[in-house]
Amino acid sequence: MSAISTGTPDHAVAGLDLRITSSLTRATSRRQVVKEKFVKHLAEIVWHAEDVTVGPTLRRRRLARELNRLREVAGLTIEDAARGAGISMSHLSRVERAHVGVRVPAVKALLGAYGADAETTTQLVDIARDAAQRGWWHRYARAIPDEYATYIGFESDASHIWNFEVISIPGLLQTEEYARAILRGGIARLSDAEIDRRTEVRLRRQTLLHQPDPPSVWIVLDEAAICRRVASAEVMAAQLRRLEQVATLPHVDIQVIPFSVGAHPGTPGSFVVLRFAETGDQDVVYVETMAGALYQESGTDVDTAISAFDRLRAMALGPDDSMMLINQVAKELS
Numbered sequence: 001m002s003a004i005s006t007g008t009p010d011h012a013v014a015g016l017d018l019r020i021t022s023s024l025t026r027a028t029s030r031r032q033v034v035k036e037k038f039v040k041h042l043a044e045i046v047w048h049a050e051d052v053t054v055g056p057t058l059r060r061r062r063l064a065r066e067l068n069r070l071r072e073v074a075g076l077t078i079e080d081a082a083r084g085a086g087i088s089m090s091h092l093s094r095v096e097r098a099h100v101g102v103r104v105p106a107v108k109a110l111l112g113a114y115g116a117d118a119e120t121t122t123q124l125v126d127i128a129r130d131a132a133q134r135g136w137w138h139r140y141a142r143a144i145p146d147e148y149a150t151y152i153g154f155e156s157d158a159s160h161i162w163n164f165e166v167i168s169i170p171g172l173l174q175t176e177e178y179a180r181a182i183l184r185g186g187i188a189r190l191s192d193a194e195i196d197r198r199t200e201v202r203l204r205r206q207t208l209l210h211q212p213d214p215p216s217v218w219i220v221l222d223e224a225a226i227c228r229r230v231a232s233a234e235v236m237a238a239q240l241r242r243l244e245q246v247a248t249l250p251h252v253d254i255q256v257i258p259f260s261v262g263a264h265p266g267t268p269g270s271f272v273v274l275r276f277a278e279t280g281d282q283d284v285v286y287v288e289t290m291a292g293a294l295y296q297e298s299g300t301d302v303d304t305a306i307s308a309f310d311r312l313r314a315m316a317l318g319p320d321d322s323m324m325l326i327n328q329v330a331k332e333l334s
Helices: 010-043 056-074 079-085 089-096 105-112 119-130 136-140 146-157 176-184 193-212 223-227 234-244 299-315 320-332
Strands: 160-165 216-222 253-257 272-273 285-291 292-296
Touching: 010 292, 056 079, 056 089, 056 105, 056 119, 056 253, 079 089, 079 105, 079 253, 105 285, 119 285, 136 146, 136 193, 136 285, 146 285, 146 292, 160 292, 160 299, 176 193, 216 223, 216 299, 223 253, 223 320, 234 253, 253 299, 253 320, 292 299
Parallel strands: 160 216, 216 253
Antiparallel strands: 160 272, 272 285, 285 292
8 A cells, every 4th residue: 555545645754764764874883883893892802712722611521421321330339439440439429420520540440440442431531631621710710719610611611601690791791890890899808909810810701702613692681780880980881882892793692671571580680501512411500699609400400591591582672672772871871
């Protein structure tokens, strides 16, 4: 049906088309400017993505899983297997739960006791050697909690990172100034030197986004996360601009759940779902609490978190509308 038959003048339709075209042009131009600024920012990153070592965390989990399976197939108790390998029962128990690593000689002794064939032995010994390698974060062992180091290991190996945040911007997306403000206002009372080191770790983690084969990252933020002023207006505006910049990466999606939505599945708190490329590697749900970090690996817990995240994505603004909201809040801070 034509514009005339509906009573709408041709010049009004033409004017509407012109306004829509103009709006789309401005939006495209703004995205281009944001992208160009982000490219400049990447050139200034101290650590380059190619310098990041793939973490040994998954290799240790695979080794643990196989050692446990082979011991059960052999019909041996942990006590008998540990005695035969010359290690303590408690140590082998922790190895099978992937809480600690195990030396190659002990792996060979265990595999011998389990009756593993030559091919299996070669494969698992290779995995043990790889698992013994230290990730880049181990040099900061004295500056970060053990559970945080474990998280970085999982994060380094993940193929998909799904993160919901209620009150703050995720560490992977934080500017240096915002990160310092968050650390300064956190539960732990940190010295200036400790804040420096932890900020350094947080920025180093961000190279994950720019490595040759980066993980797919999907971030859902409650609107409170972009509105809460954890620092000055200038720092907050810069942080929101960073979100716009990172959102231009093809493997990153950022959405915001507006206040108007009301209650949602993320009301209980923030969480991260870490998924891995190999089907045998169990996905992990990471939750921070006042009492420390929790890692949930059971199928039921993981499925519940994935279902909640799917619902959060569906309730949030789309990526483009989310960027418009973020840009609006940033302008109000300027």
